[in-house]
Amino acid sequence: EKQPCMSTHPQKPLVIKTGVQFATKVRLLVQLPAVDYQIKVRTTFDKTRQFFIVTNPMKVMDIEDYSNGCLSVDFRHGLKEKKSGNATKSNESLLSVTEELHSLSFEAHFTMQGLNIDLETCSLPLVVISNVSQMPGAWASIMWYNLLNQQPQNLAYFSSPTRATWAQLSEVLSWQFCTNSVQGLNKDQLDMLGEKLLGQHFSNSDHIHWSKFSKENIPGKPFSFWTWLDSILELIRKHLLPVWNENYIMGFVSKDMERALLREKKSGTFLLRFSESHLGGITFTWVQHGDDGEATFNSVEPYTKSRLNALHFPDIIRDYKVISDGVVPKNPLKFLYPDIPKDEAFGQLYNNLPSKGTTFSSKRCLTDVGQSLISFVSNFQPTHTYRPP
Amino acid sequence: EKQPCMSTHPQKPLVIKTGVQFATKVRLLVQLPAVDYQIKVRTTFDKTRQFFIVTNPMKVMDIEDYSNGCLSVDFRHGLKEKKSGNATKSNESLLSVTEELHSLSFEAHFTMQGLNIDLETCSLPLVVISNVSQMPGAWASIMWYNLLNQQPQNLAYFSSPTRATWAQLSEVLSWQFCTNSVQGLNKDQLDMLGEKLLGQHFSNSDHIHWSKFSKENIPGKPFSFWTWLDSILELIRKHLLPVWNENYIMGFVSKDMERALLREKKSGTFLLRFSESHLGGITFTWVQHGDDGEATFNSVEPYTKSRLNALHFPDIIRDYKVISDGVVPKNPLKFLYPDIPKDEAFGQLYNNLPSKGTTFSSKRCLTDVGQSLISFVSNFQPTHTYRPP
DNA sequence: ACAGTTTCCCGTAAATGC
């Protein structure tokens, strides 16, 4: 039943950007007797706002090449744009664009053995954005909706969004790392995130508000929790994939915990963590024990994408030097926490070439809205959207 | 007569990119008696290829606000795109896209005191590109054409392009630096460029072929002379403007000359030059005199835009360190050639913030094709195009 | 003035054409 996902944002289906192509697939599950007529499917966009499909919305169903002889249509190029004009500025304008849920409908009408048959199905709720800068917010909505809203489609969900428990949310967050790399988050990492959202003593059954998750800024910071976390996902995807996949980035550790962990270790032990003050930043901290046994901790300014564009992260670790009190500069980074010799961990990943593409393969393809299966029961099966078990 | 230039590429008018807006202005030089009718101007694109104007090509002339009461029209939004279809693939397909010259025509018809009056004028030749990567080639064509082709418009010019003398060409090259910064090139810099194109002994009256200038690769290099030079113009514009404007970049020096100049100078004297092997790269070389008086020369790998995006160039000079034979690393750069103490030269330009925008203001605006003056004599006056004196 | 949203368009990379 699953199709290969073919999205520019494979991690983020159900978000459509105006002016960018997306793809849908509709399949007829019921086997019909051989017929001499064609079944045309029409795609329409909901009328809540002034969006329209700029390509031909009609297409004829065809027998699938590769499978069991089902009828199906692939709509590609179903490109979209905003229309100018005095459309109904619906009163739900309290909601931001990324909280507005939309949907695509697919209809087919045909006659078989004298019977008029009308089929109709529609997509899961979609979010329409006009710039990639809105992607994090849009994806937050899709995740939250699918986590908390069951059966009946509710396009007005964000007028009164429900709360999530930490048990639910933490699972989604970890899953986000799975879809962006080869692994999710461990207990310690999730605990740090939970503390960030809920404060020091929290339990799995504590509730989190939608606005606290994605809309309100973290106290003292100019960005929301999800904006911050998503910036890290992007940093991993674009610049840190091999290092993250090897599990070398502890990432989510509070500064207190970081010190407690490093204090016990040999001088020159370091760990990698994501910046909490800058969006999409990674830093390292190392411990140094003085002659008196006193531990000192040092960190670097977070590296963000602009610096990582020019420098390969493992090379940064290899080449990092400090110049202390006029002596020969040396690299203070010796052991990746807990005690892996630096070159043993990163040796494979070193690279003298100036960064560039490393492992991130950016295949261009259509945004896959998922598939819609026309049948008498609508049965929409998106590829990557998280549904709680 | 001159209008403020309002171009995204203020340095490169007469190049139009499909899908990007451009602007034209047409002015009627003849003062007409007050009339109760309107003069409509129609803009049309030549038919040599499948381009078309996607906005309304008709507009009514109006009295100019700010000046002497001339009638004029500003066409903005005269956007363009390629049409699909089996258009006349004219046989001049030997020419590359950036050598295809096009033109815009402006027509007006009206009746005055019983007389039918037809006015028509057209633009200087234009080059149409579909991607900014074609901009250097396109601009080379515009420069070359305007340098060498006088009066009669000749859209087929590049079927048999004429040659330029070094006297002519060097002036244009220097002028390119003027329009990108505050100054042109001096004699020494031009001599280096001349040698690059013409070999060691050349004179002002030596001729250069169009293909040698812009089409053929420099022997042993994977790019043409103009591609190389334009990459340097871009590097200056985006990353080096203050340093270049202060005249701190010698830039165009052969390696031999570089050594000859530095050899005479104190240890730690350095100069800045553009890479001849990499597109858009700048490097520095410094001299070091041993105890035996022997001079050694060292250079860094060229810095290109990706590195300069993350690092501010003056800061690179300030912070550059070499670690030699296990002693304390130090900055070998002491005096900017001939003998300006480094901090005296660059002190003003240091900047602890991670680069970012420094002085380059990227105002968005329309590509200005220039103005076209409707009159009984066509009198097209572009803003920035070089015409020999 | 300002924040949310859209538009603009460069620049890289993929796709397409030839």
Next chain:
DNA sequence: TGCATTTACGGGAAACTG
């Protein structure tokens, strides 16, 4: 197959709009 050209679209920043 390779090269020339176009298309796609992410991303930063300007423009728009209430």
